[in-house]
Amino acid sequence: MSARQKISVTVNGALHEGAAEPRMLLVDYIRDVIGLKGTRYGCDTSNCGACTVVMDGRSAKSCTFLAVQADGREITTIEGVAAEGRLHPLQAAFQEAHALQCGFCTSGMVMSAYALLAQNPDPSRDDIRQGIIGNLCRCTGYLPVIEAVESAARGLKAGGGTP
Ligand code: FES
Ligand code: FES
Structure with missing residues (x-):
């Protein structure tokens, strides 16, 4: 050993x-x-x-x-992403957009999106696709995930927040 x-x-x-x-x-x-x-x-x-x-x-x-x-x-x-017991805007957006089903991929998806938005707060759809390209989901078909990341980016921008 x-x-x-x-x-x-x-x-x-x-x-x-x-x-x-x-x-x-x-x-x-x-x-x-x-x-x-x-x-x-x-x-x-x-x-x-x-x-x-x-x-x-x-x-x-x-x-x-x-x-x-x-x-x-x-x-x-x-x-580490939820502050003071409240869902992070990305987590809330995943919930709202039904961007998860079994949820197995979700923590990894959220962390990839979290890193993406920290580097690029205003990502295009292609940027989001690239950002989650290393994350596989067998349930959602990815579109709800992309929409959730877009929605979180809009919300964070409007609120002046950072991931
Ligand atoms: S467990 Fe690490 S990429 Fe699948
Ligand atoms: S929600 Fe089931 S693998 Fe993504």
Whole structure:
């Protein structure tokens, strides 16, 4: 068994200091060590995007990183997007636009959209398609997801908010 390495990661604004085996995936660290189960584990082959988090401002599939690679970095998970117990505008827009059915892809979709809107608050439909290109959904047909992201972008713009 390989020696565990100390890592410190800021997750949703809180510093977590711990240790991980060198081969432990970041998605496992987030779910099983930190205990945040909203980040899903879908394919483990970097295809589905269910494990998407935001790392240092960019969307990242957490099954494609080792936990030790997150040392010193800042991560936002789905648990970190809702402020003061209220749904984030993206979450509310997903709910309103029926942009989820089984919900398995939803946390990853929202995190990809969250990273997109942070970088591009006024995305075109093509920008949104590109933003969620790494996230697979077997239920919705994607159109409601795109409409939800558009609606959230409009709402955030009107309210002067930032993701
Ligand atoms: S679990 Fe990471 S991309 Fe599918
Ligand atoms: S809502 Fe079921 S996979 Fe997307």
